Amino acid sequence: MKKVKVRLRPIVSKINLPTILKTTILPGDSVERLFIATQVGEIFFVGDGVIRTFLDIRPRILKLGASTGGYDERGLVGLAFHPEFYYNGLFYLHYSVAGSQGPGALTGAFEAFKPNPCDSRTLQLKWTNREVHFDHIDTVEEWILQSNGQPQKRRTLLTIRRPFLNHNGVNSLNFSPETGKLVLTTGDGGSGFDPFNLSQDDIEIAGKIIEIDVTKNTRISNPPVVTRFHELPVPIQETLTVIAKGVRNIPGISFQRFNNQYIKYVGIVGQDLVESIFSFIQYKPIPVTQLVQAFLINSAPDQEGFINFGWRGWEGAFPTTVITACSANPALIQQTIAYYDDAVKTSVLRLQPLTSYFHKDPRTDKFEATALTGVQPYMGSAIPDLTGNVVFTDLARARESQQPARGVLAYTSVRTDCKRSDFSVIETDYTFGSQSAYYVSLGTNLNQSRLYLGVYGSTKVADSNNGTVFEIVP
Secondary structure, eight states: OOOEEEEEEEEEEEESOEEEEEEEEOTTOOSEEEEEEETTSEEEEEETTEEEEEEEOGGGBOOOSTTTTTOOSOSEEEEEEOTTHHHHOEEEEEEEBTTOOOOOSSSSOTTOOOOOTTOGGGTSOOOOOTTTSOSEEEEEEEEEEOTTSOEEEEEEEEEEEESSSSOOOSSOEEEOTTTOOEEEEOOOOSSSSOTTOGGGOTTBSTTOEEEEOTTSOOOOSSOOOBSBGGGSOHHHHTTEEEEEEOOSOOOOEEEEEETTEEEEEEEEOOSSSEEEEEEESOOOOEEHHHHHHHHHTTOOOOOTTOEEOOTTTEETTEEOEEEEEOTTOTTOEEEEESOHHHHHHTTTTSOOOSEEEESSOOOTTSOOOSOEEEEEEOOOSSSGGGTTOEEEEESOOSTTOSSSOBOEEEEEOOOTTOOOOOEEEEEEOOOOTTSOBEEEEEEEOTTSOOEEEEEESOSOTTSOSOEEEEEEEO
C-alpha cells in the first residue's frame, strides 16, 4: 500500500476529552459547522474561528473517574443530528446518568475477570440480581433546538442498566442514510472477556447494533430501566430492530456510498490479540418483537443474513485467547483458547474482518495496537491517496508505551476480490513535544470530504483541558 503523509492543522485546543466530532448546518445558517462533544458533557461548535457552547449537560452526567483513578469510559458517548436537523432541530444524545452509580456486577476491579479454561464456573457466569448488581445507567434521549436557540430535551428513547463501567461504545449514535433510522452501537457491558456472554444472547441489549425508528412516538415519556429487550414495553419494542450482535466494544458505525448501496464499516476493539475492522453491504435486521417472541417460546429466530461479529468466541479472525506469561522464558507466552465451545458455535455464523492489526506485531512497517478509537471512509479529493479508502485511529502505539505516548493514524480499503485487506500507517508532521498524544476520536464532515482528529494528553478523563481537535489536511 502507498505511504501517505498528512498534516495536522489545529482547530481548537485546551478542551476536555473530545469523544465525538461531527458537522451539521444549524437552522437558519448557511455554513456547515464542526461540533465537538466532550466525555464530561459539553457540546461545542466552531464557526469563524470561534468556539461556542451549543449545550452543556455536565450536571446530567455521572461523576467520572472518581473510583478509577481518573480513567473512565462512561459519560457523553453519543451525539447524532437528525438528517432533517436544519428543518426540525432534532438531535440525539447517549450518556451515563448522574446519580446512577452502582456497585458493579462482579466484586473486584472492573477489568479483573479472566476466564480459566480449567474451571467451568468461570466460563458460564450469569448476571443475577441486576437491579442491585450493576455499575450505572445509560440513557438515549431526543432533544430539540428550539426557535429561541435553546436546546431542550423532548423524550427518552431508552434507559439501559449496564453491568460495568467500560464498553459503553463511543460515537454510539449515527443515522443510517439507507433506512433513515437512528443507529445505536453499544458494547458488551464491560469487564474483560464478556463474562456473562451478553453479546451473543439475542435477548440482551448489550453487544448489539440497534436501529431505532424515531418517527414512531411511543407515548412513553419515562421508559423503564432495562437490560433485556423483553423488559421493554411493546410500543418501544416496535420501534427497534437489531442489525448485528457479537460486539465487544465499538467506536460507532460509518457508511460509505458505493453505487446505489452503502458499505457499512464497524470497528471492534479487541481484548488481548487484535483490533478489527469489519465491512458489509447486505444484511437482514431482526425486529425486536421477533426476538422477544422467540425468547418467550424458547426458540431461536431466523438469523439468515443477520450480522454476527463473533465475540466472545472470536476476537476478530482468531478464537478468543487467554495469554499467560511463560515463567521459564519471559520472551515467550502461552496462548490458550478461552471459550472453545463458543468459538465452535459461532465459527460459520460470524463475519470475517476486512482487516485486523495486532497487539504484538514483528513487522517493522506496522505498529502494535492499544485500542481502536475511530473508523471513517474518506471521499474527498484533497488527499488523493486516501480517496475511497477507510481511515482509522488507534489510541497509542503499544510498543512505545514509555512516555510520551503517541496515537496512530492508518488506512485500509475494500478489495474487489473480497479478500482480507492490508493496512498502512499514515505519517503525520505534527510535533507534540514532551506531551502525550492519545488519538481518542475520528470524525468527518457530511460528505466525508474532510477528516477531523481528536487528541488528548492523558488517558484520564478527570485530567481536564488536555484536548486538541485537528483537521487532517494534505
